[in-house]
Structure formats: C-alpha cells, structure tokens
Amino acid sequence: MTEAMVRISQVRKSFGSHEVLRGISLDVPERGVVCVVGPSGSGKSTLLRCVNRLETITAGRIWVDGELIGYRELDGRGSRRRGLCLLKPAELCKQRESIGMVFQRFHLFPHRTALENVMEGPVTVQRVNRVDAERLARRLLDRVGLADRADYYPAQLSGGQQQRVAIARSLAMSPKLMLFDEPTSALDPELVQEVLTVMRDLAADGMTMMVVTHEMGFAREVADHLVFIDGGVIVEQGPPREVLGNPRHERTRAFLGQVV
Amino acid sequence: MVTKTPDAETIRAVRPPRPGRWVAAGAAVLALVWLAYTIIVNENLHWDVIGGYLTDDRILGGLWVTIQLTVLSMAIGLALGVLTAVFQLSDSPVLRGAAALYTWFFRGTPLLVQLIFWFNIGLVFPEISFGIPFDGPKLIEFQANELITPFTAALLGLAINEGAYMAEIVRAGIRAVDPGQREAAEALGMSHTQVLRRVVLPQAMRVIIPPTGNQFISMLKTTSMVSVIAGAELLTVAQRIYLENFEVIALLIVASIWYLVLTTIASVGQHFIERRFNRGYDGLTRRVRKNLNPFGFRSTA
Ligand SMILES: Nc1ncnc2c1ncn2[C@@H]1O[C@H](COP(=O)(O)OP(=O)(O)OP(=O)(O)O)[C@@H](O)[C@H]1O
Ligand SMILES: [Mg+2]
Numbered sequence: 001m002t003e004a005m006v007r008i009s010q011v012r013k014s015f016g017s018h019e020v021l022r023g024i025s026l027d028v029p030e031r032g033v034v035c036v037v038g039p040s041g042s043g044k045s046t047l048l049r050c051v052n053r054l055e056t057i058t059a060g061r062i063w064v065d066g067e068l069i070g071y072r073e074l075d076g077r078g079s080r081r082r083g084l085c086l087l088k089p090a091e092l093c094k095q096r097e098s099i100g101m102v103f104q105r106f107h108l109f110p111h112r113t114a115l116e117n118v119m120e121g122p123v124t125v126q127r128v129n130r131v132d133a134e135r136l137a138r139r140l141l142d143r144v145g146l147a148d149r150a151d152y153y154p155a156q157l158s159g160g161q162q163q164r165v166a167i168a169r170s171l172a173m174s175p176k177l178m179l180f181d182e183p184t185s186a187l188d189p190e191l192v193q194e195v196l197t198v199m200r201d202l203a204a205d206g207m208t209m210m211v212v213t214h215e216m217g218f219a220r221e222v223a224d225h226l227v228f229i230d231g232g233v234i235v236e237q238g239p240p241r242e243v244l245g246n247p248r249h250e251r252t253r254a255f256l257g258q259v260v
Numbered sequence: 261m262v263t264k265t266p267d268a269e270t271i272r273a274v275r276p277p278r279p280g281r282w283v284a285a286g287a288a289v290l291a292l293v294w295l296a297y298t299i300i301v302n303e304n305l306h307w308d309v310i311g312g313y314l315t316d317d318r319i320l321g322g323l324w325v326t327i328q329l330t331v332l333s334m335a336i337g338l339a340l341g342v343l344t345a346v347f348q349l350s351d352s353p354v355l356r357g358a359a360a361l362y363t364w365f366f367r368g369t370p371l372l373v374q375l376i377f378w379f380n381i382g383l384v385f386p387e388i389s390f391g392i393p394f395d396g397p398k399l400i401e402f403q404a405n406e407l408i409t410p411f412t413a414a415l416l417g418l419a420i421n422e423g424a425y426m427a428e429i430v431r432a433g434i435r436a437v438d439p440g441q442r443e444a445a446e447a448l449g450m451s452h453t454q455v456l457r458r459v460v461l462p463q464a465m466r467v468i469i470p471p472t473g474n475q476f477i478s479m480l481k482t483t484s485m486v487s488v489i490a491g492a493e494l495l496t497v498a499q500r501i502y503l504e505n506f507e508v509i510a511l512l513i514v515a516s517i518w519y520l521v522l523t524t525i526a527s528v529g530q531h532f533i534e535r536r537f538n539r540g541y542d543g544l545t546r547r548v549r550k551n552l553n554p555f556g557f558r559s560t561a
Binding site for chain 1: 438440441444448449459539540
C-alpha cells in the first residue's frame with residue numbers, strides 16, 4: 001500500500017462557538033488530484049488552510065507525507081506526558097516549505113518584480129545563492145509562460161499573469177503538495193483558462209494537488225477524486241464523473257444545479 | 261459615408277482668458293519685491309554681521325552638532341519605534357504592556373522635562389553599572405556625571421522621546437499591509453522575523469516614510485531645545501555669541517538660514533526615499549526606470 005501524501009483524519013475546527021469543520025476525513029494519494037467543491041461558507045478554504053496550518057485544528061490529525069502537521073506525538077517515555085506537543089516555530093516553517101499554496105487573490109509581493117517574487121522563497125527560506133535561484137526562477141516563469149514578464153511588477157500584470165507568477169513562486173520551493181484555493185475565482189472569464197492550463201500541466205507532471213474550485217469542467221477532466229462539502233462535513237465523494245454526472249444526495253444535486 | 265467630421269480631429273483648445281489670475285500674480289510679486297526691499301535696506305538687520313557669522317567656526321560647529329543629534333536620535337528613535345510597534349502587535353501580553361507603558365510615559369511628559377531629567381540623572385542614580393541586578397556583583401561601573409555629557413543627555417532624551425512617537429507611525433504602517441501578504445510569506449515557510457523583514461516592513465515603509473520625513477524635519481528644529489542643558493548645537497551657539505556681542509537679531513537670522521538649508525535638504529532627500537519605496541506602485545517597470553534621469557523624467561534619448 002502506498003502511503004497517502006495527505007491524510008486528514010476526523011478534523012474539526014471551530015471559530016469561537018462556530019464549528020466550521022465537523023469531522024472531515026480524507027486521503028490524497030501521492031500524485032493524486034483532489035478537487036473540493038461546495039457552497040460558500042461550507043469550510044473549503046478553512047480545510048485547505050488547516051493542511052499548511054494557517055489555521056490550527058480543534059480536533060483530529062493531519063499528516064502530510066507521513067509527518068503530523070503542527071504537533072509532535074509524545075510517547076510518554078521518560079518524564080514526558082503522553083499526548084501532543086506543539087511544534088517549535090522553526091519546525092512548523094520546515095513543514096510549510098514543502099507545501100505550496102496558491103490564493104484566490106494571488107498575494108504576490110507588490111514591491112518585488114515577478115522574478116524576485118519567485119526567487120524570494122529559495123533565497124530567504126532555503127538559502128539558495130542568488131545566481132542559482134535566478135536560474136530556477138527564470139525556468140519556472142518560462143514554464144508558466146511568463147519568461148518575458150520577469151522584470152514586471154505585479155501591478156503591471158493581468159490577474160491571470162499574476163496567478164501564474166504565484167504558482168511559479170510556490171513551485172520554486174519544490175513542494176511535495178500544492179494547495180489551490182479558488183485560484184481562478186478572482187479572474188475575468190477570458191483569463192481563467194490560462195491558469196487552468198498551467199494547473200493541468202502540473203497535474204500531468206505528477207504533482208499532488210488539493211484544489212478548491214468552482215470550475216466543474218476542470219474537476220471532471222483533471223481530478224482523480226471529487227469531494228463535495230456542505231456545512232463542514234463531506235456529503236458525497238467519488239470519481240468526478242460519478243459525483244457530477246449522477247449525484248446521490250439532494251444537497252449535491254441542488255448545489256450542482258446552481259453552479260452548472 | 262466616410263466624411264471626416266471636425267470632431268474626429270485631435271482637440272487643440274485655447275484657454276479662456278483669466279484676467280483675475282494676472283492681477284493676483286502681479287500683486288503677489290509686487291508685495292514680495294517690496295518685502296525684500298525693506299529687509300535688504302533695513303540697517304537694523306546688519307547684513308554684514310549676518311554674512312560674517314554664517315560661516316563662523318563656532319556656528320559651523322553648532323551646525324554639525326545639530327546634524328549629529330538629528331540623525332542619531334532619528335535613527336535610534338526609528339529603531340526603538342520599530343521594536344515597540346512589533347511589541348505592540350505581538351501576542352505576548354508582557355511585551356504589549358511594556359510597549360504601552362513606554363509610549364504612555366514618554367508621550368505624556370514634556371520633552372523639556374525629559375531632557376533636564378536625563379541631564380541630571382546623576383542626582384537619582386549617581387552610579388550606573390552593568391552586572392547582576394539587585395546588589396549582585398558589578399561588571400562595569402560608571403560615575404553618572406562622567407557618562408552623561410550634555411550631548412549624551414540630549415541624545416538619550418531626543419531618541420527615547422522620538423521612539424515613542426515613531427512606534428505609532430510604524431504600527432500604523434504595519435497594520436496597513438494586507439494580511440494576505442503575511443499569509444503568503446508564511447505559506448512559503450518564512451519565520452516570523454523573515455516575514456517582518458522581507459515582506460511586511462518593506463511594504464509598511466510606504467506608509468511610514470512620509471510622516472517620518474515630517475518627524476525628521478521637526479527634529480532638526482526640536483534639537484534647539486537642547487539649549488536648556490547647554491548642548492552645543494546651532495541655536496545654543498548662536499545664543500552664546502549674541503550674549504557677547506548683542507547682535508541678537510542677526511544671529512537668530514544666521515541660525516534660521518541654516519535651519520532652512522537643512523530642512524530643504526531633508527525635504528529633497530525625503531522625495532527620493534519615497535520614490536525608492538514606491539517601487540511596484542507607480543506603474544514603471546524596472547527597465548523603464550533604468551532610463552530615468554535623477555529627476556524622474558523619461559529621457560527621450
Ligand atoms: N478567521 C475566521 N474567524 C471566524 N470565522 C471564520 C474565519 N474564517 C472563516 N470563518 C467562517 O468559517 C466558515 C467557513 O469559511 P470558509 O472560508 O472556509 O468557507 P468557504 O467554503 O471557503 O467559502 P467560499 O466559497 O465563500 O470561499 C464561514 O462561515 C466563515 O464565516
Ligand atoms: Mg473560500
């Protein structure tokens with residue numbers, strides 16, 4: 001059995017008294033692409049943000065590549081208690097290094113050029129020397145079709161171009177896993193495809209991906225597994241063609257009726 | 261039908277005449293000339309004295325002290341301000357409390373009092389030592405009166421006071437940065453310090469610099485308060501000279517001319533620093549920027 005790249009087990013998350021995730025369990029196999037769909041406020045972003053610990057979970061466990069995210073399991077030997085111990089900040093950073101994240105609103109660093117944005121992670125976090133980092137960054141910008149925009153600042157790029165730079169910025173850390181939170185939702189319709197094309201190529205190259213999206217065409221074509229979340233629980237999941245073509249639950253049907 | 265209508269041409273319109281503007285401008289020029297004339301021919305102003313003292317060695321020495329005090333106290337004040345702002349925004353209640361106490365005290369008492377206090381600190385703490393606290397062994401020990409010269413007292417007073425004001429400015433700057441920036445940086449695996457240094461502060465600088473320039477210009481003149489503790493900056497020196505020769509107005513004009521020169525240089529410097537930190541916001545690519553002359557015009561060559 002191959003170990004799952006992401007293992008989400010019984011995860012709960014509350015903001016105050018409001019429980020947003022109510023027991024989510026989900027595996028993403030290595031090289032797998034999982035698409036997460038669901039209505040607004042159902043907890044899709046929160047789930048994704050828990051995986052790289054931009055949010056702390058209230059219950060459950062998340063492992064990425066076999067490593068427990070955010071905590072260390074104490075074995076109770078010696079004088080130590082059994083249970084969980086929070087990771088030190090440096091250990092947390094180490095875990096995040098190998099998990100790429102792409103945001104709905106890009107969040108490129110506006111004071112740095114496209115090239116500098118892509119170089120930022122390798123230079124600052126991985127201490128790669130600038131010459132190698134620049135070579136890597138140019139290769140990645142070329143890969144997302146923006147070799148000629150290296151010297152532009154984010155404000156001078158279209159939304160689709162900015163999102164492709166953001167993908168290149170994440171890829172520069174050589175992540176094991178990429179998280180996408182509605183990467184095309186802030187884009188004009190005619191710019192959506194250029195971003196989806198880049199993501200399709202990534203999937204074809206064997207990147208493990210978790211994608212929150214409303215692009216059902218992309219989900220049907222690229223995802224191995226589709227998850228429908230509503231009210232903080234997984235209502236229905238399976239191969240995308242089955243879930244999209246023949247939804248078994250009333251809520252799934254109602255949601256898909258609205259989206260398509 | 262493809263006739264070329266007049267409204268398809270590029271518009272070249274003339275302005276309507278504005279006689280009022282010409283009258284106002286004429287009156288203003290006249291007033292200025294008259295003012296300059298009365299100043300220049302006024303014998304009470306002793307222009308020869310002013311000219312002579314402008315480059316007097318003592319005045320230049322005072323000028324140099326003013327520059328040193330301003331630059332050093334602003335630099336230390338900025339550092340203190342960044343530190344305090346980071347404390348204020350931290351999630352440790354102890355750090356937040358310490359920062360609050362600091363700004364509360366130093367913004368709440370007059371600078372004049374603080375300056376005199378630092379100058380006379382020897383009355384409260386005759387010996388200043390570094391070592392184990394609470395009467396433990398001491399590593400280094402100073403007599404306060406040796407350590408605290410008028411210059412160090414002035415520097416302490418100005419810098420610590422400035423830090424309390426800069427903290428507010430820096431905090432406003434940090435809060436103006438989109439929280440998504442911090443998250444994107446954290447998602448790359450950056451540590452707290454890296455996020456602050458590489459992502460948050462450079463963006464906060466855009467918001468921080470204009471009021472800091474203000475503070476700097478204000479500090480150039482605030483240094484003159486040091487005259488109460490016999491600091492040897494520009495105004496104190498000018499005062500010492502006019503107490504000898506009674507050329508009060510002339511020496512005050514000498515000092516004012518130098519203050520104006522300093523503040524003018526500071527304003528120009530501020531303009532260039534602002535442009536440096538506006539990178540990425542003003543619609544110029546780096547390639548275009550390379551072809552700019554120092555005055556920011558696109559060169560046509
Ligand atoms: N930081 C927070 N503090 C309090 N409540 C929050 C916070 N973040 C999210 N929530 C709440 O959690 C719920 C789920 O939010 P989440 O962003 O995960 O939804 P989503 O499925 O991504 O929705 P959308 O499709 O609109 O992006 C919402 O009700 C939201 O109000
Ligand atoms: Mg969301």
